[in-house]
Amino acid sequence: ARTVTRDGDGVLTVGGISVTDLAEEFGTPAYFLDEADFRARCRAWAEAFGPDADVFYAGKAFLSRAVVRWLKEEGLNLDVCSGGELSTALDAGMPAERIAFHGNNKSPEEIERAVRAGVGRIVLDSFQEIARVAHIAQGLGTRQKVQIRVTVGVEAHTHEFIATAHEDQKFGIALAGGEAAEAVRRALKLDGLELIGIHSHIGSQIFDTSGFEVAAHRVVGLLKQVRDEHGVELPEIDLGGGLGIAYTSDDDPREPHEIAKALSDIVTRECAAAGLATPRISVEPGRAVVGPTAFTLYEVGTVKPLAGLRTYVSVDGGMSDNIRTALYDAEYSVSLVSRTSDAEPMLSRVVGKHCESGDIVVKDAFLPADLAPGDLIAVPATGAYCRSMASNYNHALRPPVVAVKDGEARVIVRRETEEDLLRLDVG
Numbered sequence: 001a002r003t004v005t006r007d008g009d010g011v012l013t014v015g016g017i018s019v020t021d022l023a024e025e026f027g028t029p030a031y032f033l034d035e036a037d038f039r040a041r042c043r044a045w046a047e048a049f050g051p052d053a054d055v056f057y058a059g060k061a062f063l064s065r066a067v068v069r070w071l072k073e074e075g076l077n078l079d080v081c082s083g084g085e086l087s088t089a090l091d092a093g094m095p096a097e098r099i100a101f102h103g104n105n106k107s108p109e110e111i112e113r114a115v116r117a118g119v120g121r122i123v124l125d126s127f128q129e130i131a132r133v134a135h136i137a138q139g140l141g142t143r144q145k146v147q148i149r150v151t152v153g154v155e156a157h158t159h160e161f162i163a164t165a166h167e168d169q170k171f172g173i174a175l176a177g178g179e180a181a182e183a184v185r186r187a188l189k190l191d192g193l194e195l196i197g198i199h200s201h202i203g204s205q206i207f208d209t210s211g212f213e214v215a216a217h218r219v220v221g222l223l224k225q226v227r228d229e230h231g232v233e234l235p236e237i238d239l240g241g242g243l244g245i246a247y248t249s250d251d252d253p254r255e256p257h258e259i260a261k262a263l264s265d266i267v268t269r270e271c272a273a274a275g276l277a278t279p280r281i282s283v284e285p286g287r288a289v290v291g292p293t294a295f296t297l298y299e300v301g302t303v304k305p306l307a308g309l310r311t312y313v314s315v316d317g318g319m320s321d322n323i324r325t326a327l328y329d330a331e332y333s334v335s336l337v338s339r340t341s342d343a344e345p346m347l348s349r350v351v352g353k354h355c356e357s358g359d360i361v362v363k364d365a366f367l368p369a370d371l372a373p374g375d376l377i378a379v380p381a382t383g384a385y386c387r388s389m390a391s392n393y394n395h396a397l398r399p400p401v402v403a404v405k406d407g408e409a410r411v412i413v414r415r416e417t418e419e420d421l422l423r424l425d426v427g
């Protein structure tokens, strides 16, 4: 369903429109999102998991009203992790029962708003929050559906995962040492809560299903313990997000149906062995849904060859529209998209216009040696965690997100203006 291709002149097109036309109409830098691809990915996830499981799109990757409408139309649910994301979801018409509310430090005001709205689940992240949500729900005369987020002692990134007894990080309640079992004990006693399941999220940009399988195994272990101790079979387990995408040609991601099969096999097998009914599985992909669907289009400004080193190619954006390279050492690819070139490849580094040397968008890239100011270059796979983590550093204006489909381009998040910035400055 991807509609990104090159036209006869070698110019990149998306949804049938050339990047030269897009740059002229919407300016640069800008994110262009292939709506057909986004919808196809939603459908692939929904179909892979089928009617007996639920897919929650992780809104932190990128959220806007249009995205919420697409999710709703394509049958996905939505994971939000702040009052702001909750407002966007509700405003764009996502039914509250299809929303999961996450976070390690939800404010009482956010919790009350979520409970009043009737969100389908709140994922509890601490003992204090178990009491807090119960108290708020009871005060509102309702029982809130909740899951407890546990840390299973698995940390996965890319091809590797480590399974340890302890994780030194802020999320969830440890399975180790019986803490999660104690959390279940407390939640089951509270009138304001209806405990519907256990949640686990093991990491991000993961290519291997084995980390998820170890997590599922450990979560099922807890379900069994809960059944033995309380005679209660919790009906759901959520295995979080984290499926990786291809940023460069070295990356080899799994498909939704592979992860769906791996999870359903292990959960079914282990529950059968433990004499438990198979719980309903849910997952929360963010990056794998939206990441590949957008690219950032930049205009080349200064081109500065450093003899014997590399050529620094400065673009009109930078770490304010893609912090991932600076923050995580993330790897991206880049290509010249406004024309073809037969010039020799030159070792390049694509950098932004911000006032620091770490302002790198693509660390190592080959671009044609005749690259010149005014050329357009595109960085693919910037749909996830780029616009959503964009900043106003150096009073940069955050770029627009433009959805392209069937020859039509539509701004879904507009470009910030200097007036927007000045409006906040009330000193």
Ligand code: LLP
Residues within 6 Å of the ligand: 058, 060, 061, 079, 102, 201, 203, 204, 205, 240, 241, 242, 243, 284, 285, 286, 287, 288, 324, 328, 384, 385
């Ligand atoms: N569910 C939970 C509870 C999460 O914490 C996350 C991501 C997801 C789902 C979605 O994970 P995904 O499928 O998108 O990997 N800013 C970082 C990624 C942070 C992810 C945080 N949690 C980045 O740009 O790589």
